[in-house]
Amino acid sequence: MAKTTCPSCQSNFNLEGKLEIGTITKCSECKESLVIIWLFPLTMDFQQQNTFIRKQPKIKLNSKLH
Numbered sequence: 001m002a003k004t005t006c007p008s009c010q011s012n013f014n015l016e017g018k019l020e021i022g023t024i025t026k027c028s029e030c031k032e033s034l035v036i037i038w039l040f041p042l043t044m045d046f047q048q049q050n051t052f053i054r055k056q057p058k059i060k061l062n063s064k065l066h
């Protein structure tokens, strides 16, 4: 368990379970989708703005339409 600060509402909350860069979670206060971008110190950012962390690009969806 580790404490971190929500970048959206600035509230402190605890993260439980596996903590890795790229892990997606939700703020318990504002329900914002957040992603872990750094571990020491534990830092969260908005999931939507961290496109480079996503490992599944959506580009492949278009190729199946042809």
Ligand SMILES: [Zn+2]
Pocket (backbone or CB within 6 Å): 006, 007, 008, 009, 010, 011, 027, 028, 029, 030, 031, 032
């Ligand atoms: Zn929040």
